[in-house]
Amino acid sequence: MKVLTIVGARPQFIKAAAVCRAVRARHTELLVHTGQHHDHDMSRVFFDQLGIPEPDLNLGIAGGPHGQMTGRMLEALETVIVRERPDWVLVYGDTNSTLAGALAAAKLHVAVAHVEAGLRSFNRRMPEELNRVVTDHVSTLLLCPTRNAVSLLEREGITRGVHNVGDVMFDSVLSNRARAAEVVDRRALLAGAGIDPGSQYSLATLHRPENTDDASRLGEVLAALSRLGLPVLLPLHPRTRKVLEATESLRSRLGPSIRIVAPLGYLELLAVAGDARVILTDSGGLQKEAFFLGVRCVTLRDETEWIETVELGANEVVGANAERIVLAAQRAVALGPLGPEVTRAGPFGDGRAAERIVAALESS
Ligand code: UD1
Numbered sequence: 001m002k003v004l005t006i007v008g009a010r011p012q013f014i015k016a017a018a019v020c021r022a023v024r025a026r027h028t029e030l031l032v033h034t035g036q037h038h039d040h041d042m043s044r045v046f047f048d049q050l051g052i053p054e055p056d057l058n059l060g061i062a063g064g065p066h067g068q069m070t071g072r073m074l075e076a077l078e079t080v081i082v083r084e085r086p087d088w089v090l091v092y093g094d095t096n097s098t099l100a101g102a103l104a105a106a107k108l109h110v111a112v113a114h115v116e117a118g119l120r121s122f123n124r125r126m127p128e129e130l131n132r133v134v135t136d137h138v139s140t141l142l143l144c145p146t147r148n149a150v151s152l153l154e155r156e157g158i159t160r161g162v163h164n165v166g167d168v169m170f171d172s173v174l175s176n177r178a179r180a181a182e183v184v185d186r187r188a189l190l191a192g193a194g195i196d197p198g199s200q201y202s203l204a205t206l207h208r209p210e211n212t213d214d215a216s217r218l219g220e221v222l223a224a225l226s227r228l229g230l231p232v233l234l235p236l237h238p239r240t241r242k243v244l245e246a247t248e249s250l251r252s253r254l255g256p257s258i259r260i261v262a263p264l265g266y267l268e269l270l271a272v273a274g275d276a277r278v279i280l281t282d283s284g285g286l287q288k289e290a291f292f293l294g295v296r297c298v299t300l301r302d303e304t305e306w307i308e309t310v311e312l313g314a315n316e317v318v319g320a321n322a323e324r325i326v327l328a329a330q331r332a333v334a335l336g337p338l339g340p341e342v343t344r345a346g347p348f349g350d351g352r353a354a355e356r357i358v359a360a361l362e363s364s
Helices: 010-024 040-050 066-084 096-107 127-138 147-155 168-183 186-192 215-226 238-246 266-274 284-292 307-311 322-335 353-363
Strands: 002-007 028-033 088-092 111-115 141-144 162-164 202-205 232-235 258-261 278-281 297-299 315-317
Touching: 002 010, 002 066, 002 096, 010 028, 010 040, 010 088, 010 168, 010 284, 010 353, 028 066, 040 266, 066 096, 088 096, 096 111, 096 127, 111 127, 111 353, 141 147, 141 353, 147 162, 168 266, 168 284, 168 353, 186 266, 215 232, 215 258, 215 322, 266 284, 278 284, 278 322, 284 297, 284 307, 284 315, 297 322, 307 315, 315 322
Parallel strands: 002 028, 002 088, 088 111, 111 141, 141 162, 202 232, 202 278, 232 258, 278 297, 297 315
Antiparallel strands: none
16 A cells, blocks of 8 residues: 655644554555645654654645645645555544645545544634635545534534544654653753743644734733733744734733743653643744643633543633633642542543554445
8 A cells, every 4th residue: 555645834844753654564555745734843843753764755845824834735735645555544633735635636536645634723813724624625535533513524424434543643652751751851942931930831833824913812821821920931833933022912911930942843842841830822833832731721712623632621611801711720720630530531542543454445
């Protein structure tokens, strides 16, 4: 079997790490990097830390408006798929790279397998929501991380080729957590950010356009982070950095407790996340990583795709209202780490999603 895997953005590198290994154990894989995330902190570091094979091809397509980025990827990927004629095109998640890969393959009648199928925020203003809805509807194999994702697909009439394989990000946390604790000097990392390594701290990330491209929302979030009563480690996504650099009124909302650092590598992120008192984020992946690590999460969005974490009391979705953010974070700190009864509930499978994905590809 020949599998053409398409990745482009940071969360996809993490997901692909586990799956590439499982695919290559028995099959031929061709790895294409679209180039969407391109610098060391957003791309290279994940390949190095997670032992992801070198991409066979890097399209070098990044930046620009969504239509242009997706269009350029579509054109380039079509050429690659025509040339390589794979049995499967494997795509991950909800990025422009995912949409371009899925569409190019489906139009060439090449079977598409979508990892992380069936997620919905029901907010069509998010580019990610449009990307995943379209991708699901052109996919042959829908590899869902949860039971809820399977039911959401059913509501849209998609029932064929649907498998609940579990979440590959859980595979990844399980296999890298101990290594992260071993190789990362967490205390030095915190000290480097100006946080006393012995003190309690919170971890925050922010990159969704709904927050970064709306000055009033971003201002509220930054004001809230400044008032948590805890130092906040804030590894800053390039999109958010650009906005802050361009807007003095937003920079003025950054209180001294907010400690900005460059985006972290995967192992560094796991190491600091595991010991945070609370995690505040608008990322999809980090909501789950918080859960896997037993840390409470406050989600800085108006909705979440990961409702399991909310139902289990591990995550509060509070939007961008400063008052609500501060109260939720204080509640999370007061409640303390998640108990084993919560983390053992297992809505994201058993950490063997990658094997199940390969089995599904083989049997379809
Ligand atoms: C993308 C995905 C999102 C995913 C996120 C993870 C889409 C529509 N969105 O959002 O689903 O959760 O990645 O990070 O595909 N930049 C750099 N260096 C890099 C990468 C990006 O400077 O290595 C800059 C870009 O030039 C751009 C900004 O960061 O201005 C945002 O990057 P972009 O690829 O547009 O999307 P993300 O916001 O990262």
